Amino acid sequence: MTDREEIRIQYIRQEESGYPEKLKVYKGMPKGLYFLGRLPDKDRPSVAVVGARRSDSYGNETARTFAKELAAKGVQIISGMAWGIDGMAHEGALEAGGDTFAVLGCGVDICYPAGHRRLYERIMEKGGILSEQPPGMPPIAGHFPARNRIISGLSDLVLVVEAKEKSGSLITADFALDQGKDIFAVPGRVTDARSKGCLNLIRQGAGVADSPQAVLDALGIFSGKNKEPEKILLAKEENIVYSWIRLQPVSLEELVRKTQMPVQKVLRILVELELKGCIREIQKNDYIRTD
Amino acid sequence: MFSTILSAAVVGIDAYPVQVEADICDGLPQFCMVGDLSHEVREAADRVRTALRNTQISMPSKRITVNLSPAHIRKEGTGFDLPVAAALLAALGILKEENTKDVLIVGEIGLNGKVRPVSGVLQTVMLARDLGCSLCLVPKENAREGACIQRIRVVGVETLGELLECLTDREACVKRAEPLAEWKESALEGGEDFRDVNGQEAVRRAAEIAAAGMHNFLMIGSPGAGKTMIARRLPSILPRLTMEESLEISQVYSACGLLAGKDGLVAARPFRAPHHTVSAHALAGGGRKVKPGEISLATRGVLFLDELPEFSKSALEVLRQPMEEGQVTISRTSGTYVFPAHFQLVGAMNPCKCGYYPDRDRCQCLPGEISQYLHRISRPLLDRMDICVETARVEYQELAQNRENECSSDIRCRVETAQRIQKRRYCGQNWQFNSGLPSSAIRVFCPLGREEAKVMERAYEKLGLSARAYHRIIKVARTIADLEEEERIRREHILEAVGYRSLDQRFWGR
Numbered sequence: 101m102t103d104r105e106e107i108r109i110q111y112i113r114q115e116e117s118g119y120p121e122k123l124k125v126y127k128g129m130p131k132g133l134y135f136l137g138r139l140p141d142k143d144r145p146s147v148a149v150v151g152a153r154r155s156d157s158y159g160n161e162t163a164r165t166f167a168k169e170l171a172a173k174g175v176q177i178i179s180g181m182a183w184g185i186d187g188m189a190h191e192g193a194l195e196a197g198g199d200t201f202a203v204l205g206c207g208v209d210i211c212y213p214a215g216h217r218r219l220y221e222r223i224m225e226k227g228g229i230l231s232e233q234p235p236g237m238p239p240i241a242g243h244f245p246a247r248n249r250i251i252s253g254l255s256d257l258v259l260v261v262e263a264k265e266k267s268g269s270l271i272t273a274d275f276a277l278d279q280g281k282d283i284f285a286v287p288g289r290v291t292d293a294r295s296k297g298c299l300n301l302i303r304q305g306a307g308v309a310d311s312p313q314a315v316l317d318a319l320g321i322f323s324g325k326n327k328e329p330e331k332i333l334l335a336k337e338e339n340i341v342y343s344w345i346r347l348q349p350v351s352l353e354e355l356v357r358k359t360q361m362p363v364q365k366v367l368r369i370l371v372e373l374e375l376k377g378c379i380r381e382i383q384k385n386d387y388i389r390t391d
Numbered sequence: 392m393f394s395t396i397l398s399a400a401v402v403g404i405d406a407y408p409v410q411v412e413a414d415i416c417d418g419l420p421q422f423c424m425v426g427d428l429s430h431e432v433r434e435a436a437d438r439v440r441t442a443l444r445n446t447q448i449s450m451p452s453k454r455i456t457v458n459l460s461p462a463h464i465r466k467e468g469t470g471f472d473l474p475v476a477a478a479l480l481a482a483l484g485i486l487k488e489e490n491t492k493d494v495l496i497v498g499e500i501g502l503n504g505k506v507r508p509v510s511g512v513l514q515t516v517m518l519a520r521d522l523g524c525s526l527c528l529v530p531k532e533n534a535r536e537g538a539c540i541q542r543i544r545v546v547g548v549e550t551l552g553e554l555l556e557c558l559t560d561r562e563a564c565v566k567r568a569e570p571l572a573e574w575k576e577s578a579l580e581g582g583e584d585f586r587d588v589n590g591q592e593a594v595r596r597a598a599e600i601a602a603a604g605m606h607n608f609l610m611i612g613s614p615g616a617g618k619t620m621i622a623r624r625l626p627s628i629l630p631r632l633t634m635e636e637s638l639e640i641s642q643v644y645s646a647c648g649l650l651a652g653k654d655g656l657v658a659a660r661p662f663r664a665p666h667h668t669v670s671a672h673a674l675a676g677g678g679r680k681v682k683p684g685e686i687s688l689a690t691r692g693v694l695f696l697d698e699l700p701e702f703s704k705s706a707l708e709v710l711r712q713p714m715e716e717g718q719v720t721i722s723r724t725s726g727t728y729v730f731p732a733h734f735q736l737v738g739a740m741n742p743c744k745c746g747y748y749p750d751r752d753r754c755q756c757l758p759g760e761i762s763q764y765l766h767r768i769s770r771p772l773l774d775r776m777d778i779c780v781e782t783a784r785v786e787y788q789e790l791a792q793n794r795e796n797e798c799s800s801d802i803r804c805r806v807e808t809a810q811r812i813q814k815r816r817y818c819g820q821n822w823q824f825n826s827g828l829p830s831s832a833i834r835v836f837c838p839l840g841r842e843e844a845k846v847m848e849r850a851y852e853k854l855g856l857s858a859r860a861y862h863r864i865i866k867v868a869r870t871i872a873d874l875e876e877e878e879r880i881r882r883e884h885i886l887e888a889v890g891y892r893s894l895d896q897r898f899w900g901r
Binding site: 153154155157183184187213214215292293294349351352353354356357362363364367368370371372374377382384386 | 590592596611742748754755756757758762781789846849850853854886887889894
């Protein structure tokens with residue numbers, strides 16, 4: 101911990117006026133909060149986006165686009181800065197230039213996971229890092245389920261993106277249920293293990309988040325006419341290749357097989373599409389759509 | 392009486408002459424060997440005395456002194472047994488002096504008088520020829536190896552008795568000379584051919600480009616996708632081996648004693664696949680008696696490193712300098728050794744620890760673990776990989792089908808054409824292939840048109856390329872154009888080359 105960071109860490113007690121109003125309502129909330137940056141704005145709607153750490157590209161892209169669209173409408177995105185969905189949600193919000201807040205299970209001066217250093221710094225600038233743990237507290241597994249009550253408590257709605265049958269994200273959903281918050285889940289494929297948790301939530305009555313619009317409607321935010329995304333004109337062969345690419349990664353080899361075109365040609369088209377920004381290479385020669 | 396016999400020692404991969412002198416005189420009976428000898432050379436005294444006795448030649452009870460000159464160079468190895476025996480026989484007067492002139496002798500002797508193979512015979516015979524010798528006596532098992540050298544006679548001897556015969560009757564000896572081995576390239580040992588590879592169109596194409604421009608090549612894919620299978624077949628599409636290249640390779644193999652008992656020179660391009668526990672010294676060369684390492688054994692061929700992230704950091708870092716220079720320099724207190732290292736590096740790795748990313752139903756790795764796995768390979772090494780491609784899982788239909796795949800010899804024809812074009816273009820330069828093109832010369836040899844430059848600019852901005860990656864892409868594009876026998880690099884070539892660019896760690900593992 102550097103001195104500079106220590107100075108910037110602020111502490112606010114429950115009795116003080118700046119303490120989030122939303123948390124005061126419930127029992128068992130922390131007596132005080134440490135934070136870097138600032139606290140969520142109490143007058144603006146906030147949504148928690150949570151989900152699996154071992155997410156796939158479908159979950160990542162969904163979390164990112166949902167967070168991006170919501171943040172663009174002024175919604176504050178709250179999550180836990182973990183690997184996978186959490187991190188992607190923060191990313192999406194930052195991309196839209198929106199506010200985002202991370203609630204950690206360790207001290208606010210500790211970047212956990214360490215690989216999210218860049219993200220940590222950006223969240224600090226654009227929103228805030230919060231924790232009930234004192235500075236210097238290392239990440240202890242036992243502290244993490246408890247921080248989920250703060251994530252749900254701070255938000256008006258909890259959106260679960262990818263969750264296995266027994267997932268930490270479901271703890272957040274449970275807290276949200278106790279606190280009487282709306283819960284939305286993004287449906288996935290029925291055969292995916294990472295959809296089970298979400299599908300279970302939907303069966304129990306959670307809202308179906310089939311588009312960011314569904315979430316905005318639930319928050320009562322009127323969304324003005326969405327700007328039609330610029331249509332990029334694709335050549336015929338580019339369209340053939342593009343039509344085979346989904347949110348699930350597809351490899352060069354598969355594309356060659358499906359389009360029956362020579363590999364040189366497919367690769368040239370793929371690079372062309374990548375340069376146009378229509379697709380993204382998430383791993384060597386594995387591609388996904390970016391819309 | 393005093394006598395002298397010419398022999399040779401091999402240091403690194405070079406042979407240098409050694410005079411073996413023997414003197415028998417009156418005095419206390421003693422067998423004394425001098426001349427800065429290692430212990431295995433010193434032991435020659437006992438081996439030779441016993442072997443001579445078992446060949447029914449007894450040593451007189453006199454003072455015997457053997458000197459190996461030049462006396463200031465450390466002598467190592469077992470090749471001095473035979474010349475020491477010959478020198479003693481000459482000193483005893485059994486051999487005539489005129490018969491031991493112009494003869495170079497190497498070989499190890501067993502106690503029963505049998506002659507055993509030694510390493511470095513190829514360069515020893517070359518040395519003998521350069522010194523103007525007319526005859527070279529080597530162990531029988533090394534005779535084929537020595538017979539590859541023209542303008543000298545090589546005779547293989549099996550026993551000490553045979554050596555005696557050869558040195559008493561020169562005419563009979565010449566008749567026993569090994570016939571000059573004819574140079575012919577042979578097929579790969581396992582008969583590997585690209586015909587056996589079903590599917591994997593992308594990797595086949597990438598391998599062809601890599602071979603055509605001698606580019607280093609990295610394959611990424613889940614276990615069992617066929618990375619090793621393809622790497623093993625890469626030498627089969629490289630251009631045919633020439634006699635000069637074969638001699639260069641064979642010298643390294645001979646110095647390591649890997650040619651004994653084989654039929655002459657190395658006749659196929661080397662394929663070396665050291666295990667990932669290999670040490671930096673084993674890879675680059677070294678040891679107490681400095682020997683060439685795996686990268687020199689792979690010269691003019693393929694060095695395949697499977698499971699690239701599992702190799703130790705020091706082992707991988709040692710590759711960087713030889714990759715740039717085409718040779719490896721090893722400095723020890725005993726001297727500086729230079730070995731050839733013109734290898735093509737082929738790497739293979741899994742995308743993550745479990746090997747299944749991005750298939751999330753099977754891959755259980757956290758994003759942090761994935762990027763950690765990738766970070767085990769240093770950026771500078773990754774930057775030297777010109778071509779990078781994924782080996783995807785093969786579908787059952789492709790595996791089972793009996794389609795005729797293109798065979799290696801057809802691919803090789805195209806590769807040879809592309810290499811001919813390159814050699815013509817780079818005539819008079821320090822490098823032969825596109826991969827060796829220095830970035831300062833790219834502007835001269837790879838000019839880009841307006842449209843092509845625009846694509847490169849867009850790729851540079853959009854994909855966040857480094858300057859080095861930018862140059863690599865142009866070099867690969869040059870090779871693709873050469874394969875299509877095009878004078879100019881076109882837009883399509885650039886686009887394809889961008890598709891084979893090296894890993895971008897920033898975007899991976901998210």
